[in-house]
Amino acid sequence: MWTHWRRYFENHARRPLPAPPSDVDAIPAAWRAPLCASLARFQLGEGGEGRIAREVLRAELPGVDADYCAALGLFVKEEGRHARILAGMVRALGGQLLRRHWSERLFVIGRRLLGLRLKLLVLLAAEVLGLGFYALLSRRLGAGTIAEQLREIADDEGMHLEFHADLFRMLVGQRRAARWLFRGAWWSIALLACAVLVVDHRRTLAALGVSRAGTLVRLLRLVALVDRRVLGAPLVVGFSATARAA
Numbered sequence: 001m002w003t004h005w006r007r008y009f010e011n012h013a014r015r016p017l018p019a020p021p022s023d024v025d026a027i028p029a030a031w032r033a034p035l036c037a038s039l040a041r042f043q044l045g046e047g048g049e050g051r052i053a054r055e056v057l058r059a060e061l062p063g064v065d066a067d068y069c070a071a072l073g074l075f076v077k078e079e080g081r082h083a084r085i086l087a088g089m090v091r092a093l094g095g096q097l098l099r100r101h102w103s104e105r106l107f108v109i110g111r112r113l114l115g116l117r118l119k120l121l122v123l124l125a126a127e128v129l130g131l132g133f134y135a136l137l138s139r140r141l142g143a144g145t146i147a148e149q150l151r152e153i154a155d156d157e158g159m160h161l162e163f164h165a166d167l168f169r170m171l172v173g174q175r176r177a178a179r180w181l182f183r184g185a186w187w188s189i190a191l192l193a194c195a196v197l198v199v200d201h202r203r204t205l206a207a208l209g210v211s212r213a214g215t216l217v218r219l220l221r222l223v224a225l226v227d228r229r230v231l232g233a234p235l236v237v238g239f240s241a242t243a244r245a246a
């Protein structure tokens with residue numbers, strides 16, 4: 001079942017890295033500093049998934065094959081590509097890249113405290129945050145290079161969400177206890193992650209005139225979408241529904 005994911009990531013890996021934005025002057029001046037601060041925090045989080053990927057490969061989870069392993073490696077590279085694109089945006093907006101930030105540390109510490117399956121749930125929650133936040137920012141910005149690049153990254157995150165959801169659907173299966181365990185753990189981790197995002201990026205949301213409640217509702221729709229994907233959706237899924245939910 002993982003062959004199509006390997007092919008998907010192989011095709012995506014052929015995309016050239018886009019040029020850094022050169023049209024940031026079109027973004028309202030009052031938006032630029034908070035936008036830059038938010039993008040720098042996400043940039044920091046984009047590069048930290050290689051360690052979990054190595055753990056997944058070592059753990060030899062049931063149903064995982066060579067195609068999955070190849071896809072997972074390419075997924076990590078794609079996140080590295082996002083980090084480089086976001087770095088271009090931060091520099092174009094006159095900001096500096098971060099070495100560390102409390103929200104990123106929180107995710108790292110959270111992952112280290114947990115077992116592999118829960119770590120993967122944290123990874124899935126990060127996809128929800130990325131998809132929801134990049135889509136929200138790109139919509140608010142409307143036009144311009146940063147909006148276009150964020151849209152492309154959000155599309156990628158939507159597919160990452162499907163990729164991880166496919167793994168969980170396989171791991172959870174039809175066992176009643178496993179399904180309830182997944183639901184409890186997923187909603188706990190995802191709700192905490194969404195709350196952290198809304199608090200951490202409150203200044204950016206305020207500067208761009210985006211309501212925190214509205215942001216939370218959008219994120220929760222994605223959390224519910226993951227729940228349906230893993231526990232109730234047919235095996236063959238399309239990206240369009242994910243994009244609509246964002």
Ligand SMILES: [Fe+2]
Pocket residue numbers: 046078079082130153157
């Ligand atoms: Fe990403």
Ligand SMILES: [Fe+2]
Pocket residue numbers: 079127130156157160
């Ligand atoms: Fe992602």
